[in-house]
Amino acid sequence: MKNRYTYCIAAMALLIITSCGNKDKKQDAAPPATPVNVVEAKKSDALYYDKYQGTVTALNSVELRSQVAGFITGIFFKEGDVVTKGTPLYEIDRRKYVAAYEQAKANLLSARANLSKAQKDIDRYNMLLKNDAVARQTVDQATAAFETSRSQVAVAQAGVTSAATDLSYATIRAPFTGRIGISQVKLGAQVSPGTTLLNTISSGNPIGVDVVINEQDINRFYKLQKASTDTTFLLQTADGTTYNKPGKVFAIDRGVNDQTGTIRVRIQFPNSKDELKDGMSCVLQVLNDDSGDRVQIPYKAVTEQMGEFFVFVSQDTTAQQRKVKLGPRIQSNVVIMEGIKPGEKVITEGFQRLRDGGKITLGPPAGAGSPDAKGGAAAPAK
Missing domain, CATH: 1.10.287.470 (Helix hairpin bin)
Incomplete structure (x- = not known):
């Protein structure tokens, strides 16, 4: 009976020792390295623009009104046509x-x-x-x-x-070369001096675009008024078409609106083909001062946490999480204003399972082609 108890105690001790040994082996085993793909951060030319809502406006526009009383006895133009300066438009009974x-x-x-x-x-x-x-x-x-x-x-x-x-005054002539609108009076209509609107004529080439800017940007536009290039101003029409003619600052309003803290700026564009019409809405794109040779990485490498943006950088076999300041997106890339230097290896795939300091190995990560393996974050504010 005593020998039976001895055998049982020996078996239980052996089982406990074996279990503890396996546990120690599991604790000593390091977690496997995460396979990732990396891309080298490179500097390249980055042109990006600030956007302002604008309105196309004629540089010269006049309402035609009679200066003498009488009845309209002649209309000598086709509505919507371009008329040259001095051309007879209306005749009042002479x-x-x-x-x-x-x-x-x-x-x-x-x-x-x-x-x-x-x-x-x-x-x-x-x-x-x-x-x-x-x-x-x-x-x-x-x-x-x-x-x-x-x-x-x-x-x-x-x-x-x-x-x-x-x-x-009985013959009303075009005060300048421009496009005339639809007549507001017909033959035989009676007109009164200074009150009856006959028509409106406006110049079309060149043409202006009015935008409203904050007073903090005034000095920027004064500098652009003195010196600008063909890429400084781009215009996008309401249908999304980019207008391919260069613009320049035509005028900056005399003062700031004390209620809104804004000021109006007029940009002039050539309009030989009459593509821009008075009153059209558009978006004026102004070249950002930070444009130039900037570090760019794939946008999918960026993650967002609590309104801040991060990327993982490969440090030999270790992943380092880096906080970055984003610039604008340029196609599939994003400009990095701060946080990444040229030549650093940025992890673009496989970082979803990484922590700061985690082990990595180069190679195709599991499920690299799946939607879950793609990074990316919301576009940053300018």
Whole structure:
């Protein structure tokens, strides 16, 4: 009986020793290295732009209104066409203004005849005065009559000028070369001076784009006004098309709006093909000052944690987690403003199972082609 107990105790001790030995082996065994893919961070040319909502606006736009009253008797243009400076556009009934002009010219002729007679009278009386053949009072009266006649000539001349001006206003001409809109009046319509809108004409080439910027950007645009390149300003129309003509700063408004802290800037673009229309909405892209030779890595290597961005960098056989400051995305890459140096090896696949300081080995990670193996994060704010 005693021997049986001895055997049982020996068997249990052997089992315990074996179990402890296996446990020690498991604790001593290091976790396997994670297979990853890496890409070298490289510097390359990075052009990126700040975006501003804009509105296309004509550099010159005028509402056409009559300066004399009457009825429309002629319309000499096709709506929507480009008209050259001085081209007749509308005609208002001219008959009354022609008559007034002719009457003014007749009044001028009469005044000049009276002046001629007064001149002859004063010459005659002055000759007689030398021989004491006429009273001094008569000479003075002739002199006064001459001055009156001369003033009447001036009045008549002004009347001719006024009548000629009214007659010229009866024909409304294009003030500059531009595109004319749809007529607001028809033949036979009665117009009143200064109140009746006839049409609107606006220049189209070149054309402007108005944007509103914060006052902090004023100095930046003043510098761009003095010096800019063909890539400084890009324009994107409402349908997503990029306008392929270079722009330049045309004007910066006189002051800042004290309510909003903003100021208006106008950018000028060539528009020979009339692709840009007055009033169109668009997006103005302005070359960022940080553009240039920048470090870029694949965007899929970036992860986001609590609003901060990180990448894993290969340090021989160890993965080091690195906090980075992102710039804009450029196709499948992203610009790294801070945190990564050129030549460093950035882990692009397999980092989902990594921790800072984790062991790695180069090779295709498990499930590298699956959606779970792809990195990436939300686009950073500028």
